[in-house]
Amino acid sequence: MSRISQCFENLKADGQTALIPYVTAGDPEPWVTVPVMHALVEAGADILELGIPFSDPMSDGPVIQKACERALKYEVSLIHVFDMVKKFREKDTDTPVVLMGYANPIEAMGYKMFAQLAQQAGVDGVLTVDLPPEESDEFLSLMDEHGIDTIFLVAPTTSKERMAKIAQYAKGFIYYISIKGVTGSAALDVSSVEAKLADLRSCTDLPVGVGFGIRDGQSAAAVANVADAVVVGSTLVRCIEEHADRPEELPAAVAGLLAEMRHAINARDMAK
């Protein structure tokens, strides 16, 4: 069983909802990413999502685009991202790490090399925003060969028929995008998410994470009511942006933010 599946099994046994923070690797400076990862785990993260910086992140809003630009100033490449995961694994062999990004940096490295190096570094999953199942045949088999879960997105626009197709290819968990829009753009509407998740769950037994539009403890707890995992990105990245000139304060700052969400989710889990 993959580290991601194991993680969800354990949480399920304890009646808990997973919390998955996203940060862009190398933002605002490369050295701070690994301390931030550890701080997030300390604050209650169950799985970490690490963004691969890309020059043209067209599914992201301005917050994450600027994060990519800050990281790219230091020319943070996939090799650096793998180094960060490797370093993180020196102290943490339990917390799953998912890489999230766009197809081109992975294409430039080559799928095979990517799969090998990701496995060696201790990466557990990969989510490629602009690589839908239709274009994923070669990618899927290589990731599978190297024990890396391929995580796919489902959107409010995804039909039930298509959900079933995506579910065939997905491993680890499915990431439901709560809103029509880019990352960090609007607040989510839990009732419409709930209706869509019912469709999704009829197509798959995989855990479902929900992201986009989760900004605080309240919205995190609301999502925890319907999802197996709460994904939070732009809110953390905005905090990183605010601390860009004093990165040494960042691990504590993002940990504080995440802890608030953890407490809210835990309170909800206890009530359930």
Place this chain on the structure above:
Amino acid sequence: MAKQVGNEYYESYPNEEGHFGPYGGRFVGETLMEAIYALETAYNRYKNDADFQAEMDKDLADFVGRPSPLYLAENWTQKMGGAQIYLKREDLNHTGAHKVNNTIGQALLAKRMGKTRIIAETGAGQHGVATATVAARLGMECVVYMGAADVKRQAQNVYRMKLLGAEVIPVESGSRTLKDALNEALRDWVTNVDDTFYIIGTVAGPHPYPAMVRDFQTIIGREARSQILQATGKLPDALVACIGGGSNAIGLFHPFIADESVDMYGVEGAGHGIETGQHSAPLCAGAPGVLHGNRTYLMQDENGQIIETHSISAGLDYPGVGPEHAWLKDIGRAKYVAVTDDEALQAFHDLTRMEGIIPALESSHALAYASKLAPTMSSDQILLVNLSGRGDKDMHTVAALAGLNFEE
């Protein structure tokens, strides 16, 4: 010389997945997947629909002014001392370039799909103007994304779009040019996917755009083919067209692909010179990758980051190229070359003085290559150049290079 490609080409590319060999495809985020399938279904339904075609033909005739003439540039031919040079006069279309052929088609499709809002990206502003024009006529809301750097160098087109009722949004991210405008338009589409139709201006983006935009633009090549046959009784020996995303080039080339005797040359922007790295020539100096919904040749660094491009011409200033050109390059059916800013400018001035036609800086790249090619050919050979747009929009750029500034 060129590799032979038979009529089966037309049946084979793109395939059902939108692939031209390894290129093309549907590389977009999940939120847009249903939208591009819906577009494909609608396009397949209407492309052979008699009413749709009739409406389109009528607009192309009465609103755009088609067919555009095929003009023998006698003075220029004489000066070059080689092949007879014919110009396909897309510059005479309403709005001043070939772009309107496509925006008419897509806007009619948008209307049939019940969409009420149109978005577009633009580089030189020609596609933006052509989109704003059809949106005004159909009474649809129109938002055009344009890189902030392009807004500055194409101020006149920005004003034209505003006059036509479009909202022009300058894009400040990244290199502030066409690729960033495309990113922003995609973000808008993801957010407003229910009521919005995205009119892409070139033969790039996710399937079905490369095939659909090509089909709308092949009117150029279909007309040119019958016009040259009528004028000379034979096919041209070579075709030349400039390439940014490649819509005017594929529009000219496509109907000639199975004519083995016809050589095809796509001309990219070499900017300050390929060797300087400051250019916009992905086919000549790039590598395959994935951007903006398709796999194609891209200008990128070794880590797969898209690098900034340079061209004197805003319409060529783009790091990618339509996937069908990538495939035509790989199979050797078309040849891709590049000319510098300086060479394009020289051709701009030459045509203006010799023929009384002021070409767009984009089209001047095709003219510059034609002026290299023509003297290597004999006087009974025919060179057909796509004059894809007129140069009115470039007065500021050209005047500034001569030390003039209209604002002073």
